[in-house]
Amino acid sequence: MKLRAKWLQRLAGHAGRVGLLLLAGGAVVLLWQPTEAAWWAARLLGVAALLLISGTLFLRPAYGQRPWHRLFGWAALAALGGHVVVTTGFQPVFWRWLTPAMPLEIVAGIIALLAFLMVLLVQRSRTLRRRLGPFSSLSVHRTAGYLLIAAACTHITLVAGMAFSAAVGFLSGLAFLLVEGLLRERHVVRLAATLALFISAIAWLAIGSMAETRLAGLRQAPIDHARFLHTDHTGLACAGCHHNFVDRTGTENCLSCHKRLSVSEASRIDSMFHAFCSECHRADNRAGRKFGPIDDCNGCHGG
Known part of the structure; x- marks a missing residue:
């Protein structure tokens, strides 16, 4: 039993590394595409937030080691905040798209932002952690993190004019990171149900009765x-x-x-x-x- 668990942990580690490399490859392709200075800054901050969040989930905190998990998390928050400020502040026309008919990439971006707020809420709220319990609150924290990555990758790949190679890099990287999460996460049902709910919501808006x-x-x-x-x-x-x-x-x-x-x-x-x-x-x-x-x-x- 211990040998099987060790083998699964090793497989999860390899999947996570491959996922990070694929995300980085997609980011390089995206940043190479010509655009205006303000949007290039928005792209840079956005992909930096995604890569930092992915690294945060992969580098889970361990006693006695450097606090990379927390450092990456706060850096991701700063990058995400910068992405939102540049996108909405330097492009005021952007607000016209915030209607019930908004494009799915904006819907996914909002879900990613809400998921990040949940990550922070669980991590910073002692009251919430006490009510959920230590193990359940940690599971919610991680589940929100994987939902954040899924929504962020969806947000990026659905942007109009996205290069095919960049979209493949982000989606394949997401797939490997989710495999890593499903192999390492103890509350697999909660994580799988959350991801299934997200996919169902996007499908409902895209091709379902709401479309x-x-x-x-x-x-x-x-x-x-x-x-x-x-x-x-x-x-x-x-x-x-x-x-x-x-x-x-x-x-x-x-x-x-x-x-x-x-x-x-x-x-x-x-x-x-x-x-x-x-x-x-x-x-x-x-x-x-x-x-x-x-x-x-x-x-x-x-x-």
């Missing part, structure tokens, strides 16, 4: 004006955007047509145009040509 309600509100809302000048795009082939003139599907305005087509989370009009426009601008940036806003909300929707 149509959210997207119906998005289709009925006024179109959020984005500054667009054809004079800035004279060097591009018109058919690259106006495909309806080529396939003879109609002659309507892009937004009015695509708004009606936003019948699923994957085809929602805001995410689709964010990915389309930003990737074109990003390609111009790589080629050394003049380019428009990449991720800068205010650059398109400001004013």
